[in-house]
Amino acid sequence: MLRSCTAGLRSLWALRGRREGAARLSADLQPARRLFSTEKAVHKDWALPNPSWSKDLKLLFDQFMKKCEDGSWERLPSCKHTCTYKSEDFKTYFLDPQLVEGEGLSQAQLFTRGFEDGLGFEYVIFNNNDEKRTVCLFQGGPYLQGIPGFLHGGAIATMIDVAFGSCAAISGGAVMTANLNINFKRPVPLCSVLVIHSQLDKLEGRKLFVSCNVRSVDEKTLYSEATGLFIKLDPKKSST
Numbered sequence: 029m030l031r032s033c034t035a036g037l038r039s040l041w042a043l044r045g046r047r048e049g050a051a052r053l054s055a056d057l058q059p060a061r062r063l064f065s066t067e068k069a070v071h072k073d074w075a076l077p078n079p080s081w082s083k084d085l086k087l088l089f090d091q092f093m094k095k096c097e098d099g100s101w102e103r104l105p106s107c108k109h110t111c112t113y114k115s116e117d118f119k120t121y122f123l124d125p126q127l128v129e130g131e132g133l134s135q136a137q138l139f140t141r142g143f144e145d146g147l148g149f150e151y152v153i154f155n156n157n158d159e160k161r162t163v164c165l166f167q168g169g170p171y172l173q174g175i176p177g178f179l180h181g182g183a184i185a186t187m188i189d190v191a192f193g194s195c196a197a198i199s200g201g202a203v204m205t206a207n208l209n210i211n212f213k214r215p216v217p218l219c220s221v222l223v224i225h226s227q228l229d230k231l232e233g234r235k236l237f238v239s240c241n242v243r244s245v246d247e248k249t250l251y252s253e254a255t256g257l258f259i260k261l262d263p264k265k266s267s268t
C-alpha cells in the first residue's frame with residue numbers, strides 16, 4: 029500500500045514540477061489571458077476523477093454515477109474558490125462586509141481543495157435528497173499523515189464535517205457546524221479509500237442532527253462513527 033503510494037508520489041512530484049513551470053510561464057502572459065485561465069480554474073469541478081484516484085475510488089465513483097441515472101442520487105460538484113452555497117446566504121455572517129466585497133478573499137479557497145492532485149483530500153459526495161443522506165467517497169493522500177502511515181484524525185474530522193455539511197444542507201440550506209462528536213475506532217491507512225455514510229436523524233427548528241459511519245470500501249472495517257449538530261443560519265442574526 030505505502031509502496032504504491034510512494035510511486036504515486038514520485039509521479040505527482042514530477043507532474044507538479046511541470047505544473048510549476050507552466051505556472052511561471054503563465055505569469056508572463058498578457059493580463060487578459062491570465063484572467064481567462066483564472067476564470068477556468070475558478071469554475072473547475074474538482075469532484076471528478078483525476079489520475080491520482082485509486083482503482084477502488086474510481087470503481088465506487090462509477091457505481092454511484094450509475095445510481096444517479098434515475099435521479100435518486102446526485103453528484104455534488106465542488107469548486108475550489110466558490111462555495112456551493114449562494115454567498116448571499118452567508119453575507120450576514122461575515123465579520124467584515126468589506127472583506128467579502130473587496131480583495132480580502134481573493135486568495136481564499138476551500139480548505140479541502142487546497143492540495144495538489146492526490147496529495148490531500150480527494151473526494152466526491154453523492155446526495156440522496158429523498159432519503160436525506162449522503163455518501164462521501166474519500167481518499168486521504170500522503171500530506172494528511174498523522175501517525176506514520178496513517179491518516180491524521182483532524183483530516184478525518186474535516187472530511188466528516190464536509191460530508192455532514194452537505195447532508196444537513198439538503199434540508200437546511202445554509203448551515204454551520206455547532207457540534208461534532210467523533211469516535212475513532214481503527215486507524216486509517218494513508219492513501220486508502222473511505223466511504224462516509226451520513227444521514228439526517230432529526231430536524232428540530234433550526235437544528236439538524238446528523239450521524240455517520242466511516243467504513244472501508246468492502247464495508248467490513250468500521251473506522252469511525254460520528255454525530256453532529258448543524259444550525260440553519262438565521263438571516264436576521266449576524267456573527268458579530
Ligand SMILES: CCCCCCCCCCCC(=O)SCCNC(=O)CCNC(=O)[C@H](O)C(C)(C)COP(=O)(O)OP(=O)(O)OC[C@H]1O[C@@H](n2cnc3c(N)ncnc32)[C@H](O)[C@@H]1OP(=O)(O)O
Pocket residue numbers: 112113189190193194197204205206207233234235257259260261262265267
Ligand atoms: C451543498 C453544501 C456543500 C458544503 C460544502 C462545504 C462544507 C464545509 C463544512 C464546514 C462547516 C464548518 O466548518 S462551519 C465552521 C465551524 N463552525 C462555526 O464556526 C460555527 C460557530 N458558531 C456559530 O456561528 C453559532 O453558534 C451558530 C451559527 C452555530 C449558532 O448560532 P445562532 O444562529 O445564534 O443560534 P443559537 O440561537 O445560538 O442556537 C440555535 C439553537 O441551537 C442550539 N445550539 C447552538 N449551538 C449548540 C451547540 N454547540 N450544542 C448544542 N446546541 C446548540 C441552541 O441552544 C438553540 O437551541 P433552541 O433554543 O432553539 O432549542
